[in-house]
Amino acid sequence: MYQYLYDLTGSGILSAFIVASFPLVNVLIVVVVGVYLERKVSAHMQDRLGPMRTGWHGSLQLIADFIKLLQKEDISSKDTDKFLFNLAPVLVFTAAFAAYATIPFSSKLIGSEAEVGIFYIIAISGIVVVSILMAGWSANNKYSLLGAMRSVAQIISYEIPTALVVLSIVMLTGTLSLGKMSEMQTAYFWNWNILGGAGFGFTKFLLIPFMVVGFIIIYISTLAETNRTPFDIPEAESELVAGYFTEYCGMKYAMFMLSEYGNMFAVSAIISILFFGGYQSPFGYFGNSLNAHWMIPYEQAFWFLLKSWIFILVQMWLRWTLPRLRVDQLMTVCWKYLIPYAILNLIIIGIISLL
Amino acid sequence: MQLKTESMTLNMGPQHPSTHGVLRLELEIEGELVLNVIPHLGYLHRCFEKHAEAMQYNQVVPYTDRLDYLASIGNNFGYAITVEKLLGIKVPERVEYIRVIMAELQRIASHQVALGSNGADLGAFTPFLYLFRDREHILSIIEETCGARMLYNYIWVGGLSHDVHPDFVFKTKEFVEYYKPMIVELDNLLSYNKIFIERTANVGILPLDTAINFGASGPTLRGSGIKFDLRRDDPYSIYDRFDYDIPFGQGLQGTVGDCWDRYYVRVREMEQSLKIIEQAIDQIPEGDVKSAIPKRIKPPKGTAYARVENPRGELGYFIISDGNTNPFRVKVRAPSFVNLEVLGELCKGNLVSDVVAILGSIDIVLGEVDR
Numbered sequence: 001m002y003q004y005l006y007d008l009t010g011s012g013i014l015s016a017f018i019v020a021s022f023p024l025v026n027v028l029i030v031v032v033v034g035v036y037l038e039r040k041v042s043a044h045m046q047d048r049l050g051p052m053r054t055g056w057h058g059s060l061q062l063i064a065d066f067i068k069l070l071q072k073e074d075i076s077s078k079d080t081d082k083f084l085f086n087l088a089p090v091l092v093f094t095a096a097f098a099a100y101a102t103i104p105f106s107s108k109l110i111g112s113e114a115e116v117g118i119f120y121i122i123a124i125s126g127i128v129v130v131s132i133l134m135a136g137w138s139a140n141n142k143y144s145l146l147g148a149m150r151s152v153a154q155i156i157s158y159e160i161p162t163a164l165v166v167l168s169i170v171m172l173t174g175t176l177s178l179g180k181m182s183e184m185q186t187a188y189f190w191n192w193n194i195l196g197g198a199g200f201g202f203t204k205f206l207l208i209p210f211m212v213v214g215f216i217i218i219y220i221s222t223l224a225e226t227n228r229t230p231f232d233i234p235e236a237e238s239e240l241v242a243g244y245f246t247e248y249c250g251m252k253y254a255m256f257m258l259s260e261y262g263n264m265f266a267v268s269a270i271i272s273i274l275f276f277g278g279y280q281s282p283f284g285y286f287g288n289s290l291n292a293h294w295m296i297p298y299e300q301a302f303w304f305l306l307k308s309w310i311f312i313l314v315q316m317w318l319r320w321t322l323p324r325l326r327v328d329q330l331m332t333v334c335w336k337y338l339i340p341y342a343i344l345n346l347i348i349i350g351i352i353s354l355l
Numbered sequence: 356m357q358l359k360t361e362s363m364t365l366n367m368g369p370q371h372p373s374t375h376g377v378l379r380l381e382l383e384i385e386g387e388l389v390l391n392v393i394p395h396l397g398y399l400h401r402c403f404e405k406h407a408e409a410m411q412y413n414q415v416v417p418y419t420d421r422l423d424y425l426a427s428i429g430n431n432f433g434y435a436i437t438v439e440k441l442l443g444i445k446v447p448e449r450v451e452y453i454r455v456i457m458a459e460l461q462r463i464a465s466h467q468v469a470l471g472s473n474g475a476d477l478g479a480f481t482p483f484l485y486l487f488r489d490r491e492h493i494l495s496i497i498e499e500t501c502g503a504r505m506l507y508n509y510i511w512v513g514g515l516s517h518d519v520h521p522d523f524v525f526k527t528k529e530f531v532e533y534y535k536p537m538i539v540e541l542d543n544l545l546s547y548n549k550i551f552i553e554r555t556a557n558v559g560i561l562p563l564d565t566a567i568n569f570g571a572s573g574p575t576l577r578g579s580g581i582k583f584d585l586r587r588d589d590p591y592s593i594y595d596r597f598d599y600d601i602p603f604g605q606g607l608q609g610t611v612g613d614c615w616d617r618y619y620v621r622v623r624e625m626e627q628s629l630k631i632i633e634q635a636i637d638q639i640p641e642g643d644v645k646s647a648i649p650k651r652i653k654p655p656k657g658t659a660y661a662r663v664e665n666p667r668g669e670l671g672y673f674i675i676s677d678g679n680t681n682p683f684r685v686k687v688r689a690p691s692f693v694n695l696e697v698l699g700e701l702c703k704g705n706l707v708s709d710v711v712a713i714l715g716s717i718d719i720v721l722g723e724v725d726r
Contacts, residue, residue: 046480
């Protein structure tokens with residue numbers, strides 16, 4: 001993308017700045033749309049209207065909320081560890097934001113075409129654990145502490161099945177770069193990894209069931225990693241008030257919310273890259289058939305956003321349907337079911353891709 | 356080397372999202388494991404019993420509304436029956452029928468809140484709002500008749516404050532027809548949800564003998580597997596004229612007496628209440644609902660105890676009369692207060708998350724616990 005902008009503007013600083021600010025703008029848009037959708041989706045699922053007063057169908061509600069949060073006095077209780085307390089929300093947002101660097105929105109729209117894209121994302125999302133522990137510990141509140149302990153245990157556990165499934169895709173595609181992974185699933189939807197990838201013949205059909213299993217495993221574990229219901233026990237409202245961010249208010253609280261929605265989009269994007277062709281259209285491009293090649297990146301961005309938002313909507317759907325699991329049941333799901341199946345799946349996909 | 360460990364004290368409440376009011380639970384926890392629970396009561400104490408001594412008999416009725424504020428009509432009902440027993444008066448047939456229908460509507464409304472908040476405590480927020488949506492129908496039926504949505508002051512000593520609205524019969528029938536499929540929806544959405552069952556089955560098991568020893572009543576007792584319902588076992592008003600079942604805990608998803616059983620008893624009780632309403636609604640005789648209301652209530656010296664099956668259990672009033680217009684003493688046997696005592700037994704050795712599930716399944720109303 002840098003090269004594209006550099007060719008367009010001829011200014012290195014300007015294009016670098018645009019490239020760098022692109023993910024940030026995207027995170028903010030994701031949060032604005034995500035929170036609004038969350039409210040509206042939940043409202044319509046629950047037979048109510050949701051926000052209706054601010055703007056058309058409540059569309060300005062989030063702006064009102066942000067103004068409110070910005071105006072809030074920054075309160076922290078007497079015994080908090082101020083340094084860690086203030087650092088935690090910044091760090092958690094940084095981690096969520098940094099993950100966007102390697103996500104390819106289209107073939108031309110990538111922050112950084114890193115060769116180790118997916119590995120980088122898994123690594124960077126580990127920082128979230130540290131900041132959650134910081135937030136929970138520094139607040140000097142028992143609910144925060146319990147919430148942080150639960151959250152850390154949960155996120156660390158669920159990173160394993162996520163990583164195992166990612167590994168199986170890496171074995172299949174032979175690359176760690178998200179851009180290359182997307183490129184390989186080009187042309188038509190039967191080339192998507194969920195349908196066995198871009199290969200030919202018998203092995204492709206053999207792969208399909210294991211790909212579906214892999215998709216289910218990674219979807220469940222990313223739900224847990226983003227603390228969404230049924231795995232939202234770290235912030236289990238009815239038990240731990242608000243979990244690790246109980247003591248936060250104002251903009252610091254908003255940072256946690258921003259990173260939550262940012263993470264939601266990031267994991268949805270990763271799932272769509274790993275299994276559903278990333279930015280690839282399910283059936284060719286209008287740009288090709290109309291002989292207007294400049295259209296293709298925009299079409300790709302459209303498909304990419306569409307796929308990601310579908311996964312976000314499914315997350316919301318699940319959230320407003322299911323109760324939450326208990327902390328020990330959560331661990332049972334992960335260690336007794338997801339990890340063994342993920343390992344088995346990894347081995348089988350490895351063997352098939354060797355065939 | 357042996358490490359010295361220390362258990363942590365966690366104050367759950369009085370301001371907490373899932374204590375259903377201002378209950379404070381002092382949890383002694385080790386990590387997530389609950390070692391001991393001490394409930395601290397009294398944040399909502401309003402001296403009801405003392406207040407009643409300074410009031411005339413009929414003036415006490417609005418205060419009874421505020422005991423179990425989710426089942427106000429049941430409280431009115433119990434008080435009215437007790438004073439009527441003291442006075443030795445009989446109320447007209449029409450009054451009896453309307454009282455029963457209202458009490459059963461109120462029972463459904465109350466169970467809706469109980470089930471909804473039990474689910475909401477476990478993270479299922481949507482069933483909660485579905486139940487509140489349906490509760491709205493009941494509230495508007497009652498509102499049409501007596502003008503209030505929560506504290507009705509409807510059942511008076513010897514009669515009712517208002518005759519029912521002309522639309523009452525039609526709307527109640529409509530509600531019964533509307534609500535039957537909604538119970539099925541609730542079952543599909545929450546009762547048989549795998550995660551909900553995981554969270555509630557085999558959790559907080561209340562054995563029958565413990566329940567009886569603690570004096571538990573209502574769904575909390577029936578969940579432990581006994582068919583004990585005052586409407587059947589000590590019939591008051593005209594409950595002996597209707598045909599209905601008494602749901603009880605059978606351990607369908609786990610052990611008899613677990614949280615799921617207590618939850619499920621309430622779901623099935625809503626069905627039975629609909630059944631009672633269906634039978635009663637067609638039989639309401641004509642008459643004047645105020646004809647038997649005494650002008651001046653001055654019962655003879657003596658005592659009376661009467662109990663009714665409130666949504667939360669056995670609600671009993673014990674009234675001592677010294678022959679004046681004011682009661683000498685009113686004692687309330689509040690089901691929530693008695694049921695709350697089993698909480699400590701149930702929570703020991705469970706996780707913090709289970710405390711919420713257990714508390715939700717016992718279904719207390721703090722207005723009644725503290726009185």
